[in-house]
Amino acid sequence: MRAMVYRGPYKIRVEEKDVPPIEHPNDAIVRVTMAAICGSDLHLYHGMMPDTRVGMTFGHEFIGVVEQVGSSVQNLQPGDRVMVPFNIFCGTCFFCARGLYSNCHNVNPNATAVGGIYGYSHTCGGYDGGQSEYVRVPFADVGPSIIPDWMDDEDAVLLTDACPTGYFGAQLGDIVEGDVVVVFGAGPVGLFAAKSSWLMGAGRVIVIDHLEHRLEKARTFAHAETYNFTDYDDLVVHMKKITDYLGADVAIDAVGAEADGSFLQQVTSAKLKLQGGSPVALNWAIDSVRKGGTVSVVGAYGPLFSAVKFGDAMNKGLTLRMNQCPVKRQWPRLFEHVRNGYLKPSDIVTHRIPLEHISEGYHIFSAKLDGCIKPLVIPNAA
Amino acid sequence: MTYTPQKPPLPVSVDELRSRIPGWGVDLNPKDRPAVPKERFDLEATGAHWDFPERQLEKWPRERSIEHGMLPPVFGTSCPPRGISGAIRKYAYARYSEGRAAHWLLLLAADRVDAVEHHLRSLLTTHPDNPITETGVWAEFTHHGMASRFGQKRADLAHQPLDPVIVAGPWVAAGGAAYVGARKLAKAMSSSNGHA
Ligand SMILES: NC(=O)c1ccc[n+]([C@@H]2O[C@H](COP(=O)([O-])OP(=O)(O)OC[C@H]3O[C@@H](n4cnc5c(N)ncnc54)[C@H](O)[C@@H]3O)[C@@H](O)[C@H]2O)c1
Numbered sequence: 001m002r003a004m005v006y007r008g009p010y011k012i013r014v015e016e017k018d019v020p021p022i023e024h025p026n027d028a029i030v031r032v033t034m035a036a037i038c039g040s041d042l043h044l045y046h047g048m049m050p051d052t053r054v055g056m057t058f059g060h061e062f063i064g065v066v067e068q069v070g071s072s073v074q075n076l077q078p079g080d081r082v083m084v085p086f087n088i089f090c091g092t093c094f095f096c097a098r099g100l101y102s103n104c105h106n107v108n109p110n111a112t113a114v115g116g117i118y119g120y121s122h123t124c125g126g127y128d129g130g131q132s133e134y135v136r137v138p139f140a141d142v143g144p145s146i147i148p149d150w151m152d153d154e155d156a157v158l159l160t161d162a163c164p165t166g167y168f169g170a171q172l173g174d175i176v177e178g179d180v181v182v183v184f185g186a187g188p189v190g191l192f193a194a195k196s197s198w199l200m201g202a203g204r205v206i207v208i209d210h211l212e213h214r215l216e217k218a219r220t221f222a223h224a225e226t227y228n229f230t231d232y233d234d235l236v237v238h239m240k241k242i243t244d245y246l247g248a249d250v251a252i253d254a255v256g257a258e259a260d261g262s263f264l265q266q267v268t269s270a271k272l273k274l275q276g277g278s279p280v281a282l283n284w285a286i287d288s289v290r291k292g293g294t295v296s297v298v299g300a301y302g303p304l305f306s307a308v309k310f311g312d313a314m315n316k317g318l319t320l321r322m323n324q325c326p327v328k329r330q331w332p333r334l335f336e337h338v339r340n341g342y343l344k345p346s347d348i349v350t351h352r353i354p355l356e357h358i359s360e361g362y363h364i365f366s367a368k369l370d371g372c373i374k375p376l377v378i379p380n381a382a
Numbered sequence: 383m384t385y386t387p388q389k390p391p392l393p394v395s396v397d398e399l400r401s402r403i404p405g406w407g408v409d410l411n412p413k414d415r416p417a418v419p420k421e422r423f424d425l426e427a428t429g430a431h432w433d434f435p436e437r438q439l440e441k442w443p444r445e446r447s448i449e450h451g452m453l454p455p456v457f458g459t460s461c462p463p464r465g466i467s468g469a470i471r472k473y474a475y476a477r478y479s480e481g482r483a484a485h486w487l488l489l490l491a492a493d494r495v496d497a498v499e500h501h502l503r504s505l506l507t508t509h510p511d512n513p514i515t516e517t518g519v520w521a522e523f524t525h526h527g528m529a530s531r532f533g534q535k536r537a538d539l540a541h542q543p544l545d546p547v548i549v550a551g552p553w554v555a556a557g558g559a560a561y562v563g564a565r566k567l568a569k570a571m572s573s574s575n576g577h578a
């Protein structure tokens with residue numbers, strides 16, 4: 001089969017690999033029909049995530065057709081069209097039993113602090129991902145769902161990560177009616193977080209980024225009020241000015257480890273790897289939110305320490321909430337929202353790239369060329 | 383108003399938001415939010431039909447965090463550790479917990495070594511690494527590299543010039559290693575010639 005393969009920072013290629021075998025009785029092998037590149041993949045691509053091995057296939061957003069199932073699989077059959085959450089989870093460990101599917105303890109030998117994620121380094125379990133023609137899907141009775149007939153493929157693939165993560169980020173904000181919500185980052189996750197904030201009853205939704213094409217999308221797709229942080233000498237003061245010097249009630253970090261806005265923070269994290277991540281957006285969130293407010297973090301950071309302004313968070317009495325998104329828990333409600341037309345996930349797709357051209361796809365998405373917001377990847381066998 | 387008890391008024395009233403934005407407030411009630419409460423004990427919800435899953439076959443000694451009490455039943459099988467990078471990785475897992483910076487710094491160092499090992503190895507194959515195709519920089523010409531950057535207010539332009547340095551790093555290191563290796567070999571050959 002053809003598969004994307006990591007060759008070192010900023011380098012990937014498509015190689016011939018063996019179709020993955022069944023390794024466990026509850027495995028399925030899925031033939032991928034559509035995948036996507038996530039902002040999280042960029043952290044791997046830039047070499048920031050410890051234990052990202054040369055030869056690994058990335059990709060944790062994908063849909064496909066069940067090709068083969070293991071002996072204990074009951075809920076799926078070959079031929080089923082499935083969408084697969086980015087989390088790999090067992091369904092019955094202490095954490096899964098409590099709905100914390102992204103924190104499963106039975107799927108990742110390499111680390112206890114993070115669950116299992118497809119194609120997301122050995123730190124997240126050492127699984128190959130779905131930017132390929134076939135992928136091994138563990139716990140086939142637990143993770144995947146059959147794609148409803150009425151759902152578009154592009155909506156389905158966005159429901160495996162970006163859309164539920166944004167929706168989850170808004171929920172972590174504990175929004176009450178009329179809250180002022182500021183979302184840092186107008187990437188896929190931030191756009192969905194902004195859009196979802198309205199569903200929870202926000203009174204004002206503000207989006208911050210430095211890429212004009214994404215801020216434009218935040219205005220049209222997510223009805224948001226937007227600001228380009230490069231227009232302000234001190235963004236935190238600007239945030240206070242536009243909120244009567246109170247600050248926002250809720251701030252959502254949808255940027256994560258490679259945040260721009262401080263050369264020093266960016267270079268020490270993304271380039272020199274001396275910190276787990278550049279906490280520029282997280283620090284702006286802490287300083288822009290009002291005292292007693294909530295900071296929701298869905299942006300991803302590496303396992304090393306980061307220079308976070310913890311003192312301000314403490315003195316302000318903030319609530320900090322965060323997690324990898326437990327995707328499948330969001331699905332029943334999100335499916336309703338998609339069906340009712342409150343959310344159209346595929347509206348943010350800008351590029352559809354054949355698997356054979358995935359190196360260019362990564363470069364376009366990473367360097368933010370060509371108005372790119374969300375690139376999909378189409379395998380040859382699709 | 384910040385210095386007084388009431389909240390500043392919203393620019394647009396809630397009634398207007400409801401009529402303007404599709405779905406406004408449908409999840410206003412926390413009971414309708416799937417992530418609330420954070421922990422919700424529900425074994426029925428997952429589709430699992432085991433208490434503890436069957437164990438996957440361990441085909442090679444699987445490196446694992448020493449914060450785990452045992453090898454979890456299911457794990458990824460991509461890229462088993464090998465070479466010098468593999469040795470560093472095994473040591474990082476065996477010696478340091480996730481709580482130690484040394485654990486992560488060793489793993490990051492192993493990643494850099496891994497890249498160099500693979501670049502060197504690829505030079506001996508019919509499919510050597512190609513920095514042009516693998517970095518996808520060709521897209522600069524096909525997807526508006528210039529227009530996407532200039533005349534924009536992008537903050538990332540300041541550090542993007544560092545990217546080629548990171549990309550070239552392993553090639554430079556591999557070239558250096560090859561050069562040192564070749565010199566050693568030449569020396570060894572000339573000294574063994576001398577003895578003959
Ligand atoms: N928690 C989860 O489950 C989960 C799931 C998916 C993605 N993520 C993480 O969410 C983050 C965003 O993902 P994405 O796919 O939207 O990525 P993305 O890279 O497309 O978007 C990030 C956006 O942030 C902007 N940005 C950079 N610095 C900023 C700053 N200081 N302030 C405001 N905006 C800034 C960038 O210009 C970009 O538009 C990543 O860190 C990703 O790893 C987490």
Ligand SMILES: [Zn+2]
Nearest residue numbers: 038039040161
């Ligand atoms: Zn992701």
Ligand SMILES: [Zn+2]
Nearest residue numbers: 090093096104
């Ligand atoms: Zn579990």
